[in-house]
Amino acid sequence: MTKRIEIVRPDDWHLHLRDGDMLKAVLPVSAGLFGRAIIMPNLVPPVRDLDDLRAYRGRIEAALPAGSRFRALMTLYLTETTDPAHITQGAASGDLTAVKLYPAGATTNSDAGVKDIARVRPVLEAMQEADVPLLVHGEVNDPDVDIFDREAVFIERVLTPLRRDFPDLRIVMEHITTQEGASFVGEADDKLAATITPQHLLINRNDIFRGGIRPHFYCLPIAKRENHRQALRKAATSGSAKFFLGTDSAPHPVGNKECACGCAGIFNAPVTLPYLAQVFEEEGALDRLEAFTSLNGPAFYRLPANEDRIVLTRSAPDETIFRNIDAGADGQVVVFRPDIALNWSVAPA
Ligand SMILES: NC(=O)N[C@@H](CC(=O)O)C(=O)O
Numbered sequence: 001m002t003k004r005i006e007i008v009r010p011d012d013w014h015l016h017l018r019d020g021d022m023l024k025a026v027l028p029v030s031a032g033l034f035g036r037a038i039i040m041p042n043l044v045p046p047v048r049d050l051d052d053l054r055a056y057r058g059r060i061e062a063a064l065p066a067g068s069r070f071r072a073l074m075t076l077y078l079t080e081t082t083d084p085a086h087i088t089q090g091a092a093s094g095d096l097t098a099v100k101l102y103p104a105g106a107t108t109n110s111d112a113g114v115k116d117i118a119r120v121r122p123v124l125e126a127m128q129e130a131d132v133p134l135l136v137h138g139e140v141n142d143p144d145v146d147i148f149d150r151e152a153v154f155i156e157r158v159l160t161p162l163r164r165d166f167p168d169l170r171i172v173m174e175h176i177t178t179q180e181g182a183s184f185v186g187e188a189d190d191k192l193a194a195t196i197t198p199q200h201l202l203i204n205r206n207d208i209f210r211g212g213i214r215p216h217f218y219c220l221p222i223a224k225r226e227n228h229r230q231a232l233r234k235a236a237t238s239g240s241a242k243f244f245l246g247t248d249s250a251p252h253p254v255g256n257k258e259c260a261c262g263c264a265g266i267f268n269a270p271v272t273l274p275y276l277a278q279v280f281e282e283e284g285a286l287d288r289l290e291a292f293t294s295l296n297g298p299a300f301y302r303l304p305a306n307e308d309r310i311v312l313t314r315s316a317p318d319e320t321i322f323r324n325i326d327a328g329a330d331g332q333v334v335v336f337r338p339d340i341a342l343n344w345s346v347a348p349a
């Protein structure tokens with residue numbers, strides 16, 4: 001049995017760091033484990049233009065532990081009033097890594113998102129021209145579409161026409177949760193890739209209701225049936241360069257999760273890497289973990305892989321990784337803990 005693996009330091013291609021006290025509390029966790037992260041722009045108010053983006057990056061850099069080499073890769077929040085000139089400028093200056101599309105109302109802090117994709121065509125043209133990737137929260141927000149079908153319907157209604165109209169636009173389907181998502185991406189050309197979260201490899205929709213309602217297993221897109229979880233495990237461990245890690249680590253104050261209308265988002269940054277080692281071991285694919293966590297993402301974003309490495313060992317993890325994070329005035333944050341024995345830990349640096 002493998003006891004120890006050493007891999008190129010991972011990156012997180014989908015991360016929510018928030019702002020203020022929450023940012024200060026959660027950033028050291030990601031910065032201690034990952035080399036870089038794509039920073040999601042769904043602040044309140046969102047990161048709408050390059051001034052917002054540079055100011056937010058400044059707050060992130062100011063909150064980094066001394067000596068940290070972590071790099072925040074910044075994104076803009078696409079709205080129906082986004083100025084295409086900002087895309088061109090942000091790409092030229094190197095400040096802008098990608099643009100995020102939230103269908104209005106589809107998820108946490110998406111109210112300022114896009115209602116009618118036709119209105120953002122000029123921005124998409126500028127992105128295609130400047131080769132800036134579009135990151136999509138791939139769910140329709142149509143009340144007539146069942147919550148478990150929203151990703152599959154998004155592929156039909158939005159993503160397929162988008163790919164036809166913008167064949168050279170590079171797109172990441174974020175946090176895929178379905179068999180349909182995995183095959184759509186798997187069969188597409190190399191302009192389309194997908195991130196996969198640890199939770200969608202670990203839990204299915206039954207886990208959200210096992211023994212009672214479990215708010216810390218609720219995120220969007222919501223976990224689906226077991227056959228979908230199996231399809232995602234196959235995709236992640238396949239070695240295909242189109243699939244890479246985006247944790248979607250999304251901290252919320254515990255009071256906003258454990259209440260009558262708990263919000264969507266799972267905080268998993270402290271436990272993602274050990275759980276992924278567990279999944280890849282179960283799938284007999286530990287030799288492909290590095291591609292998923294550390295190589296495929298940089299290749300898609302046309303960046304070099306990180307130069308340093310981390311070590312994972314087959315040993316019961318230190319319980320402290322599950323400890324609530326204290327975000328000061330923003331309250332406590334509960335760490336994702338599925339009912340699965342965990343046999344891996346990240347070795348101290
Ligand atoms: N995934 C989630 O359930 N929540 C994310 C938003 C998102 O990534 O959709 C958040 O910002 O809390």
Ligand SMILES: [Zn+2]
Pocket residue numbers: 107137174175220221
């Ligand atoms: Zn999302």
Ligand SMILES: [Zn+2]
Pocket residue numbers: 014016040248250
């Ligand atoms: Zn997210």
